[in-house]
Amino acid sequence: MKNIAIVGATGMVGQTFVALLEEYDFPLNRIYFFASAKSAGKKILFRNSSYLVEELNEQSFDRPIDIALFSAGASVSKIFAPIAAAKGITVIDNSSMWRMDTQVPLVVPEVNPQDVQFSSGIIANPNCSTIQSVIPLHALKSLGLKRVIYTTFQAVSGSGYKGVNDLKLNLDGQDGTFYPKPILHNALARIDTMLEDGYTKEEVKMVDETRKILHLPDLAVTATCVRIPVFNGHSVSVNVELEEPFEMSEIIALLRSQAGIKVFETEIPTPMDASGQDLVYVGRIRRDYSVPNGVNLWVVADNIRKGAAANAIQIASLLMEENT
Numbered sequence: 001m002k003n004i005a006i007v008g009a010t011g012m013v014g015q016t017f018v019a020l021l022e023e024y025d026f027p028l029n030r031i032y033f034f035a036s037a038k039s040a041g042k043k044i045l046f047r048n049s050s051y052l053v054e055e056l057n058e059q060s061f062d063r064p065i066d067i068a069l070f071s072a073g074a075s076v077s078k079i080f081a082p083i084a085a086a087k088g089i090t091v092i093d094n095s096s097m098w099r100m101d102t103q104v105p106l107v108v109p110e111v112n113p114q115d116v117q118f119s120s121g122i123i124a125n126p127n128c129s130t131i132q133s134v135i136p137l138h139a140l141k142s143l144g145l146k147r148v149i150y151t152t153f154q155a156v157s158g159s160g161y162k163g164v165n166d167l168k169l170n171l172d173g174q175d176g177t178f179y180p181k182p183i184l185h186n187a188l189a190r191i192d193t194m195l196e197d198g199y200t201k202e203e204v205k206m207v208d209e210t211r212k213i214l215h216l217p218d219l220a221v222t223a224t225c226v227r228i229p230v231f232n233g234h235s236v237s238v239n240v241e242l243e244e245p246f247e248m249s250e251i252i253a254l255l256r257s258q259a260g261i262k263v264f265e266t267e268i269p270t271p272m273d274a275s276g277q278d279l280v281y282v283g284r285i286r287r288d289y290s291v292p293n294g295v296n297l298w299v300v301a302d303n304i305r306k307g308a309a310a311n312a313i314q315i316a317s318l319l320m321e322e323n324t
Contacts, residue, residue, distance in 0.1 A: 001029045002320060005065045005089070007080065008072030009033035009053055010042055012160050013094055016309035017069050018046055024313065027320070034060050035072070056080060061087045067316050070094060071308065085121025090319055092123050092312045096201075099124040099209055106212050109314040110260035111138040116318050123315055127202070128158055128307025129225065130209040132280045132299050133236050137214060139258035140251065144243025145216060146293070150206055150223035153235040154191060155271060156183060158303050159227070167229055179227070188227040200225060233271025234303040242293040248285070251295055255282055260306075274300045278310045 004021070008014040014035070021028070033044050033053045040055035054060065056076070061068070061084045068084050070077050074097035081091045081098065098104040105115035106124045108131050116123060126134075129152045137145060156163035159178065166176030170184030179188060192201035203223040211217050255263050262269075264283035274281050281300040288294025301307055 001027050002066040002316075003030040003032075003064050004028045004316075005032040005034060005061070005068040005084075007034045007056060007068055007070040007076070008094075009044060010035045010039040011071055012157065012164075012304060013071035013308045014069075016304050017071065017313070018044060020305070020309050020313055022047055026313065026316070030064070032060075032063070032065065058083055061089055065089050067092065067319060069309075069312055069316070071312075081122050088121075090119065090121060090123065092125060092315050094125045094308055094312055096127070096205060097124075098122050099126060099205070100212065106209060107315050107318075108134055108138075108213055108311060109318055110135050110258065112213055112215070113318050116315065116322060125308065125312045125315065126209045126213060127205045128301075128303040129154060129202075129234050129236055130206050130213070131307050131311050132234065132301035132303075133206070133238055134210055134213050135258060135260050135280050136238065136255055136282050136297055136299055137210070137240065139254045139261065140240060140242065140295075141214065142254070143246055143250075143293075145214070145219055145240065146243050147220040147241040148210065148222075149239040150221070150225075151237040152191075152202075152206075152223065152225045153187075153228045153230075153237075154225060155230040155232050155234055155303055156227065157232045158191075158234065158307075163227075164231060167231060170229075183227065183229045186229060189224065191225040191227055199223075230271050232275045232302060232304060233273075234301060234307060235271055236299045238297040238299050239288060240295050240297065241288075241291050242295065245293055246295075248287060248295075251285060255285070268298065269300045271300055274302050276305070277302055278306050280306060 034056040042053045071094040074095040077095045077097040162178040166178045202225040206223040207221045269281035269283045284298035
C-alpha cells in the first residue's frame with residue numbers, strides 16, 4: 001500500500017489519474033491532490049470521499065508520499081520533480097521535460113519494464129503517440145527493425161481542455177481560441193513548435209523516444225504528425241521495414257502474442273473503438289510491396305488513457321512489484 005500524490009490533479013490527464021486509480025482499485029493508503037493556485041480550493045471526489053486540491057509549492061512534498069504522478073507541464077516538472085525526488089518520492093512524469101535525460105528511464109511497461117530499476121527518483125512517461133506505436137514495434141523486434149515511418153492522426157484531447165474547447169466552439173459555429181486555424185473539417189499538419197529543419201517538436205519526440213524505449217539508438221525513424229477533428233483517440237499509420245523476411249502469418253502471431261495489443265484481422269479499428277480502453281488496437285496489417293521486408297500497421301489507442309494516465313499508473317504498479 002502506497003501514499004500517492006497527483007500533481008496537476010484538475011487537468012484532463014490528472015482527472016483521468018483520479019478515475020483510473022479508482023477504476024483499478026489501486027492499493028493506496030493516502031492520496032493528495034495538487035494543482036496551480038488557480039485550481040487550489042477545488043474539491044475532488046475519490047472513493048466516496050471529498051478531497052481539497054492544494055496549491056503546489058516547495059513544501060507540498062513534506063509529507064509521507066511514495067509516488068507522485070505529475071501531469072502539469074514541463075515547466076512545473078522542471079522545478080518540482082527534483083524537489084519531490086530529493087525527498088525520496090518516485091516521480092512519474094507525463095511531461096516532455098525528462099524524457100530524453102540519459103539519467104531518467106522512459107518506460108512503456110509492455111516494452112521495457114526493466115528500465116524502472118535504473119530510476120534515481122524520476123521516471124518519464126512517453127509521448128502519447130509514441131506509447132501506442134512502440135508496443136507493436138516491440139512485438140516485431142525479433143525480425144529486426146530497419147526503418148520506421150510514422151504518420152499520426154491525433155485527437156484534440158491531446159491538446160488538453162484547450163483543444164477540446166476549440167473543436168466544441170467550431171461545432172457551435174464559433175472561432176476557436178487555441179489552434180492557429182479551425183480544426184473542424186480540417187487537418188493541421190503541425191503539432192507543437194515548428195523547428196528550423198521543417199520538423200515539429202512532436203515529430204522529433206516520436207523519433208527520439210522510439211529509439212530510447214526500444215534501446216535502438218541508430219534506428220531509422222521519421223514522422224509526420226497531424227491534428228484532426230476527433231475528440232479522443234489517436235491513430236498512427238506505422239510503416240515498418242524489417243531486416244528479416246517473413247510470412248504475414250508470422251507477423252499476426254507476433255502481434256497477437258504481445259501484451260497490451262488487440263489485433264483486428266478483418267475489422268478496421270477506429271478512435272471511437274479505442275476510446276475508454278487501455279489496449280492498443282492494431283489493424284490493416286498488410287505487406288508493403290515497395291520494399292523487400294515491409295509491413296503496414298494501423299495503430300489506434302485512447303491517448304488520455306493508454307497514451308498518458310494508464311501508462312503512468314502501470315509504471316506505478318511496476319514500482320510496487322519491485323518493492324515486494
